[in-house]
Amino acid sequence: xxxxxxxxxxxxxxxxxxxxxxxxxxxxxxxxxxxxxxxxxxxxxxxxxxxxxxxxxxxxxxxxxxxxxxxxxxxxxxxxxxxxxxxxxxxxxxxxxxxxxxxxxxxxxxxxxxxxxxxxxxxxxxxxxxxxxxxxxxxxxxxxxxxxxxxxxxxxxxxxxxxxxxxxxxxxxxxxxxxxxx
Amino acid sequence: xxxxxxxxxxxxxxxxxxxxxxxxxxxxxxxxxxxxxxxxxxxxxxxxxxxxxxxxxxxxxxxxxxxxxxxxxxxxxxxxxxxxxxxxxxxxxxxxxxxxxxxxxxxxxxxxxxxxxxxxxxxxxxxxxxxxxxxxxxxxxxxxxxxxxxxxxxxxxxxxxxxxxxxxxxxxxxxxxxxxxxxxxxxxxxxxxxxxxxxxxxxxxxxxxxxxxxxxxxxxxxxxxxxxxxxxxxxxxxxxxxxxxxxxxxxxxxxxxxxxxxxxxxxxxxxxxxxxxxxxxxxxxxxxxxxxxxxxxxxxxxxxxxxxxxx
Numbered sequence: 298x299x300x301x302x303x304x305x306x307x308x309x310x311x312x313x314x315x316x317x318x319x320x321x322x323x324x325x326x327x328x329x330x331x332x333x334x335x336x337x338x339x340x341x342x343x344x345x346x347x348x349x350x351x352x353x354x355x356x357x358x359x360x361x362x363x364x365x366x367x368x369x370x371x372x373x374x375x376x377x378x379x380x381x382x383x384x385x386x387x388x389x390x391x392x393x394x395x396x397x398x399x400x401x402x403x404x405x406x407x408x409x410x411x412x413x414x415x416x417x418x419x420x421x422x423x424x425x426x427x428x429x430x431x432x433x434x435x436x437x438x439x440x441x442x443x444x445x446x447x448x449x450x451x452x453x454x455x456x457x458x459x460x461x462x463x464x465x466x467x468x469x470x471x472x473x474x475x476x477x478x479x
Numbered sequence: 480x481x482x483x484x485x486x487x488x489x490x491x492x493x494x495x496x497x498x499x500x501x502x503x504x505x506x507x508x509x510x511x512x513x514x515x516x517x518x519x520x521x522x523x524x525x526x527x528x529x530x531x532x533x534x535x536x537x538x539x540x541x542x543x544x545x546x547x548x549x550x551x552x553x554x555x556x557x558x559x560x561x562x563x564x565x566x567x568x569x570x571x572x573x574x575x576x577x578x579x580x581x582x583x584x585x586x587x588x589x590x591x592x593x594x595x596x597x598x599x600x601x602x603x604x605x606x607x608x609x610x611x612x613x614x615x616x617x618x619x620x621x622x623x624x625x626x627x628x629x630x631x632x633x634x635x636x637x638x639x640x641x642x643x644x645x646x647x648x649x650x651x652x653x654x655x656x657x658x659x660x661x662x663x664x665x666x667x668x669x670x671x672x673x674x675x676x677x678x679x680x681x682x683x684x685x686x687x688x689x690x691x692x693x694x695x696x697x698x699x700x701x702x703x704x705x706x707x708x709x710x711x712x713x714x715x716x717x718x719x720x721x722x723x724x725x726x727x728x729x730x731x732x733x734x735x736x737x738x739x740x741x742x743x744x745x746x747x748x749x750x751x752x753x754x755x756x757x758x759x760x761x762x763x764x765x766x767x768x769x770x771x772x773x774x775x776x777x778x779x780x781x782x783x784x785x786x787x788x789x790x
Contacts, residue, residue, distance in 0.1 A: 311513050318506055326501035331494055339498070340505050347509045348516055355518050410667065412493045431487065432494040463486045 303360040306351070314351055322347065325371050331428045334417055338378045346374040365443045368433075372425045372444060379421045415465025423458040426451055602627045604785075605640075607655065616657020616732050618756045623653065624785035626778050640782070642775060651767040651779045658729045658762055661690045665697060665726035675730070684753050684760050688713050691751075694728075696720045705752070707763065708788050712754040719747060752783075757790040 298320070305313035325346055330339035349370045357366055416424060429440045430451075437455070441448040604624045608617065629642050642651040661676040680690050692699045697720060702713035719726070749766040765783050767776050 309518055311510070314513065315510055318509060322501040322506055323499055326505075327497075327499050330498050336498060340502065343501055344505050344509055347506075348512060351509075351513060351518065352516055353519050409493055409496070412490065427490070428494065431491050459483075459486060459490070462490055463483075466486060466489065 298360075298363050300360045303354070303357075303363050307354045307357065307360070309355075314354075318347055321367060325367065328368065328428055328433065329371055329375055331432055332372070332375045332421065332424045333378060334413065342371065342374040342378040345377065346371040349374065365439060368429065368443045369445060372421075372429075375425065376421050411465045411468060412462060415462045415468075418465075419458050419461055423454050423461070426454040427458045427462075430455060602629055616659070616759065616761065617655075618759060618761060618788050618790050620789040621655055622785075622787035622789070623782055626781045626785075629778055629782075642778065650771045650775050651765075653779065653782050654764040654766075656729075656762045656764065657731050658687055658760065659732035661687075661694065661729045662727050664695050665728050666695070666720060682760060684711075684713055684755050687753050687760060687762075688715065691715070691717075691728075697726075697728075699751075702753075707752050707754055707783070708786050710754045710756050710788060712752040714750065714752050717749045717751065719749070754788070756788055759790065761788070 299317075302313050302317050302320075306317050322343065326339060326343040329342040329346070330336065333339045333342060346367070350367055353370070357363065416427075419427070425444060426440055429435045429443060430437065435443065437451050438448050441451045444451065602625045604622060607621045607623065608619070623640065625640060640653045658680070660679045663674045663676050667674065676690060680686055688699075688702050691697075692702075692715075698718045700716045702715045705712050705714045747766050747768055749764055752763040752765075754761045754763065763783065763786065765779050767779055
């Protein structure tokens with residue numbers, strides 16, 4: 298990250314912050330989407346996180362820690378969005394131009410569906426740990442620092458989350474509710 | 480039985496999928512709000528405050544209170560921080576604000592909007608147009624009136640009008656949409672494009688109604704022949720299946736390289752009017768949360784009654 302850009306934004310330079318936003322916006326949105334599993338909520342969370350970053354940037358003592366610090370604000374925004382909109386609303390939403398294609402990668406269609414269901418059953422706390430560790434490849438101590446919790450807590454949450462996802466994957470051998478009622 | 484490394488590999492692969500780009504309108508919303516969002520100074524600089532005289536302290540304290548109040552208002556849900564159509568450049572309520580056509584989203588041509596960079600809407604009459612220079616599947620203009628009793632925190636988002644409560648929780652929504660093709664299994668699709676109806680949906684009202692009613696798991700009522708603003712329409716209601724979460728029902732026709740989808744949700748009651756506007760199929764959706772009180776539903780009905788569609 299451009300330390301000089303961060304420094305200028307810390308002193309209220311809106312142009313510098315605009316450049317910073319362009320640089321980090323996609324990355325924050327990508328993480329928010331993986332945690333919340335909803336395009337609208339992820340957009341709102343990213344927007345809130347970017348405003349929080351602008352608001353609190355002068356309090357960031359070490360600009361080199363910007364990435365971890367911004368993820369912490371993003372996860373907070375994800376908590377807020379997750380609480381605020383438990384009930385989804387009918388909506389018109391923009392779809393990604395390049396949706397995932399079936400059959401590619403390690404996750405099969407069935408796996409994806411089971412993972413989606415399993416992941417949605419996890420709390421935001423657990424989802425955040427999975428995404429930060431397995432998507433961003435952050436070591437557990439950095440995940441702990443980002444979330445502001447002890448490493449032991451991160452390890453415990455990751456274990457619980459992965460156990461839940463494994464159970465969801467292994468449930469594919471059992472009939473789904475829809476199959477069962479037909 | 481999968482080994483732990485197997486599960487980790489599958490989870491990592493799955494996490495790689497999905498959206499990666501933040502829409503420009505979200506960035507625009509953020510940048511629009513910067514002037515009204517005061518930066519917090521670090522605590523250690525507050526020491527300078529001790530060196531000031533009492534009058535200056537009081538003046539700065541008063542200014543800080545005002546700034547916090549302004550920032551607080553701007554951060555209230557539904558007051559400018561909600562992602563939505565492009566900003567409408569006007570600072571005060573007006574009758575005909577100008578706006579450049581958006582290439583991707585339905586937008587308001589004119590109406591009593593308030594606040595620069597805001598997506599809030601106030602009671603009054605709005606003229607809306609579809610996305611793009613030649614909006615696929617949209618009539619030339621849709622006019623709708625938000626009744627007086629709708630709160631000022633109603634917001635526009637993705638071409639819909641929303642009535643939210645003080646906490647920003649939506650209570651009712653009115654959407655307008657064209658329909659390209661239906662999602663084959665809305666509950667299972669999760670928005671993936673590889674689950675569209677095959678063969679694709681035809682262009683007529685009857686084909687859409689039949690297609691909707693054939694969707695798995697979803698239950699649509701028998702269509703009723705009605706008119707809306709004088710246009711022939713089929714009206715039907717939908718019950719969202721329990722446990723289905725957010726379900727994508729259809730995609731709009733491809734336009735400007737992007738597609739929009741209409742999603743349905745649990746705990747909401749939705750009524751659809753599938754209209755024939757001079758041979759053009761167009762859909763109006765009125766939805767309210769099941770807990771919404773009578774005056775919310777009544778307001779929604781009045782909005783539907785106010786719709787004026789110009790072909």
